[in-house]
Amino acid sequence: xxxxxxxxxxxxxxFRETSLIIEVVAQGYGRLNLVLKGAQSSKKxxxxxxxxxxxxxxxxxxxxxxxxxxxxxxxxGPPVVLQDKFLYSGFYINEIICRLWPQNVDSDELFELYTTxxxxxxxxxxxxxxxxxxxxxxxxxxxxxLLRMLGFGIDCSxxxxxxxxxxxxxxxxxxxxxxxxxxxxxxSGQALISGEDIVGIGQMNLxxxxxxxxxxxxARVALAPLLGGKPLKxxxxxxxx
Amino acid sequence: MKFSPLVSxxxxxxxxxxxxxxxxxxxxxxxxxxxxxxxxxxxxxxLIKAMEKVGHCRCCRTYTEDDLCHLCASPKRVGSGLLCxxxxxxxxxxxxxxxQFTGLYFVLMGHLSPLDGxxxxxxxxxxxxxxxxxxxxxxxxxxxxxxxxxxxxxHYIAKMCKQQDIDASRIAHGVPVGGELxxxxxxxxxxxxxxxxxx
Numbered sequence: 500x501x502x503x504x505x506x507x508x509x510x511x512x513x514f515r516e517t518s519l520i521i522e523v524v525a526q527g528y529g530r531l532n533l534v535l536k537g538a539q540s541s542k543k544x545x546x547x548x549x550x551x552x553x554x555x556x557x558x559x560x561x562x563x564x565x566x567x568x569x570x571x572x573x574x575x576g577p578p579v580v581l582q583d584k585f586l587y588s589g590f591y592i593n594e595i596i597c598r599l600w601p602q603n604v605d606s607d608e609l610f611e612l613y614t615t616x617x618x619x620x621x622x623x624x625x626x627x628x629x630x631x632x633x634x635x636x637x638x639x640x641x642x643x644x645l646l647r648m649l650g651f652g653i654d655c656s657x658x659x660x661x662x663x664x665x666x667x668x669x670x671x672x673x674x675x676x677x678x679x680x681x682x683x684x685x686x687s688g689q690a691l692i693s694g695e696d697i698v699g700i701g702q703m704n705l706x707x708x709x710x711x712x713x714x715x716x717x718a719r720v721a722l723a724p725l726l727g728g729k730p731l732k733x734x735x736x737x738x739x740x
Numbered sequence: 741m742k743f744s745p746l747v748s749x750x751x752x753x754x755x756x757x758x759x760x761x762x763x764x765x766x767x768x769x770x771x772x773x774x775x776x777x778x779x780x781x782x783x784x785x786x787l788i789k790a791m792e793k794v795g796h797c798r799c800c801r802t803y804t805e806d807d808l809c810h811l812c813a814s815p816k817r818v819g820s821g822l823l824c825x826x827x828x829x830x831x832x833x834x835x836x837x838x839x840q841f842t843g844l845y846f847v848l849m850g851h852l853s854p855l856d857g858x859x860x861x862x863x864x865x866x867x868x869x870x871x872x873x874x875x876x877x878x879x880x881x882x883x884x885x886x887x888x889x890x891x892x893x894x895h896y897i898a899k900m901c902k903q904q905d906i907d908a909s910r911i912a913h914g915v916p917v918g919g920e921l922x923x924x925x926x927x928x929x930x931x932x933x934x935x936x937x938x939x
Contacts, residue, residue: 509855510855512856515759516759548924548925548926548927548928549925549926549927551887551888551927552888552889553888554927574925574926574927577926577927577930578927582895583895583899586888586891586892586895587892590852590854590855590892591854593854593855594854594855597855731854732854732855732857732858732859733854733855733859735854735859735860735861736852736854736859736860736892736896739899739900739903
């Protein structure tokens with residue numbers, strides 16, 4: 500049994516008659532899979548009310564295998580209320596972490612990254628419209644940080660192999676898991692990014708709309724091989740029917 | 741010991757039901773074979789009939805063997821201009837039992853949950869959009885579950901309604917009748933307070 504650990508639920512799905520299987524991101528533990536017994540029975544309605552995504556929780560658990568058993572789950576504050584695009588972004592982040600972060604790999608940084616992002620999201624949605632630009636900035640920062648933490652950080656100063664510095668005025672192609680390669684402007688691939696933009700991304704200078712757009716392109720290309728053939732479902736939520 | 745092929749097959753098939761493990765499956769199989777052959781035959785027949793004939797209602801997506809379910813076929817309900825969006829057919833029954841609602845339903849058969857691979861198309865929101873255009877719906881009542889996923893689904897549909905100038909409302913959530921405040925969790929109480937009514 501562990502002491503109470505701060506955590507957030509990323510995903511929940513029903514298990515047996517009244518139990519839930521929850522995936523959480525927990526401080527110092529990274530991503531965990533747990534069984535939460537009796538969470539959906541009417542007698543224990545207190546856990547069913549709080550075992551929701553975006554609710555700060557305190558968890559204690561036991562078990563050594565892949566699937567652990569939650570012993571207690573308590574709320575440690577009001578839920579982060581997200582709406583519209585910000586809510587869909589929350590689902591997007593949860594999906595990325597569940598798909599990319601390996602189970603049971605300890606990381607303080609992941610929990611830190613997740614909680615700051617949720618805070619930032621809920622604060623940014625209070626800003627007057629249009630706040631979509633700030634939302635995109637938050638998501639891109641998160642994606643690049645996550646890539647770095649997973650060991651797939653992008654080197655924005657040198658080309659692949661580390662021979663040449665990235666120069667403004669040139670065009671580069673990003674090859675996932677390798678790096679930037681000098682490319683001709685006429686190359687029609689999707690991942691062509693200008694040298695200025697790459698340097699801008701390296702400095703996280705995302706307030707510039709042009710650099711932000713390039714960053715989105717770069718993040719997509721870099722994430723694609725890690726996600727395998729299955730695209731992220733939460734992207735569909737941003738598209739209106 | 742091994743059972744004869746037909747008996748093992750029966751036990752295996754029964755194991756496919758939710759909440760039925762190997763032991764219960766065995767008990768069910770023996771009960772049917774030993775004491776209740778007739779019921780067993782009836783079960784088999786109705787299973788085959790249902791599996792072959794039951795489909796989804798063209799309008800509300802609930803289970804029915806007809807093209808339109810009896811609720812969608814009722815002219816009185818169509819005329820009411822109300823449409824209630826729920827997650828499962830069981831929710832339709834629950835609401836029908838209250839006798840308070842006399843409009844049409846739309847059954848999503850789930851909620852938006854990207855991690856389970858369920859997006860807007862999987863819960864039939866394209867069908868719903870067409871319904872909203874074709875029928876004379878004045879108000880859409882969003883009765884998805886009060887979970888974060890249910891809320892996301894409700895918001896998504898509300899946005900769809902707004903584009904078509906249709907009112908969308910969300911059912912209230914709060915303290916259950918006969919419950920005690922002391923035992924209600926904080927989130928539910930917060931909802932109950934923010935959704936309070938002047939009496």
